[in-house]
Amino acid sequence: MSTLPPWDPATFTERLLAKGNRYHIHHPFNVRMQQGLLRPEQIRGWVANRFYYQVCIPQKDAAIMANCPDRETRRRWRQRIVDHDGDETNEGGIEAWVRLGVAVGLTRDELWSQQHVLPGVRFAVDAYVNFARQAPWQEAVCSSLTEMFAPKIHKDRLASWPQNYPWIEPDGLQYFRSRISLAERDVEHGLETTLAHFTTREQQLRALDILQFKLDVLWSMMDAIELAYGECG
Numbered sequence: 213m214s215t216l217p218p219w220d221p222a223t224f225t226e227r228l229l230a231k232g233n234r235y236h237i238h239h240p241f242n243v244r245m246q247q248g249l250l251r252p253e254q255i256r257g258w259v260a261n262r263f264y265y266q267v268c269i270p271q272k273d274a275a276i277m278a279n280c281p282d283r284e285t286r287r288r289w290r291q292r293i294v295d296h297d298g299d300e301t302n303e304g305g306i307e308a309w310v311r312l313g314v315a316v317g318l319t320r321d322e323l324w325s326q327q328h329v330l331p332g333v334r335f336a337v338d339a340y341v342n343f344a345r346q347a348p349w350q351e352a353v354c355s356s357l358t359e360m361f362a363p364k365i366h367k368d369r370l371a372s373w374p375q376n377y378p379w380i381e382p383d384g385l386q387y388f389r390s391r392i393s394l395a396e397r398d399v400e401h402g403l404e405t406t407l408a409h410f411t412t413r414e415q416q417l418r419a420l421d422i423l424q425f426k427l428d429v430l431w432s433m434m435d436a437i438e439l440a441y442g443e444c445g
């Protein structure tokens with residue numbers, strides 16, 4: 213057991229942020245996507261596979277709520293499910309992702325049937341959902357903190373895709389636009405919970421491991437996608 217004193221909140225936050233160097237933004241497949249080097253069928257492969265992540269996120273968030281006895285947390289957390297599933301006033305992120313799919317040349321049926329979802333992507337995403345089902349809810353909250361790094365990846369796509377992939381209908385990029393402020397809001401809550409729960413050095417180190425697990429989920433998805441659709445695919 214570590215006998216070192218806990219990091220203060222600012223230092224702990226810095227340590228969490230430093231994990232950004234392992235984010236899938238740096239994965240070779242993402243780098244090539246960002247440089248405009250991917251062919252349409254490669255973009256389609258990524259979009260069809262990422263759809264599996266999109267549809268599983270609300271189940272992951274529902275698992276966190278199911279494990280959380282704190283009413284205040286559930287009040288805030290349930291918004292995440294609405295963000296993805298939608299409601300009477302908002303079509304939701306899953307539908308926005310379907311629109312992205314259609315904009316890149318996939319059909320709704322192709323997406324919903326999950327016919328393109330690779331075994332490695334399914335394993336990685338399922339590992340994330342299972343973690344949320346089984347871990348203490350604060351640990352599952354911590355695992356969502358890869359969203360700290362997501363606004364940049366969404367902004368990068370919005371800035372470069374219109375020039376790099378002019379064949380993609382720009383309306384299809386709405387999903388990325390919508391996620392920037394939602395991710396920032398999610399991170400505020402996720403960090404608040406993480407800073408309050410992981411207070412000893414040993415716990416803080418555990419939080420870094422949890423964040424690494426989630427970074428690995430995203431990285432593994434990219435590995436599987438690259439193997440199937442990359443230059444050797």
Ligand SMILES: O=C(O)c1cc(C(=O)O)c2c(n1)C(=O)C(=O)c1cc(C(=O)O)[nH]c1-2
Nearest residue numbers: 269305355356357358359360361362365391
């Ligand atoms: O496009 C991306 O690279 C990316 C990454 C992540 C992430 O870092 O987990 C999320 C999203 N997008 C996203 O759109 C999203 O709604 C989301 C929810 C979560 C989560 O863990 O609860 N991550 C992410």
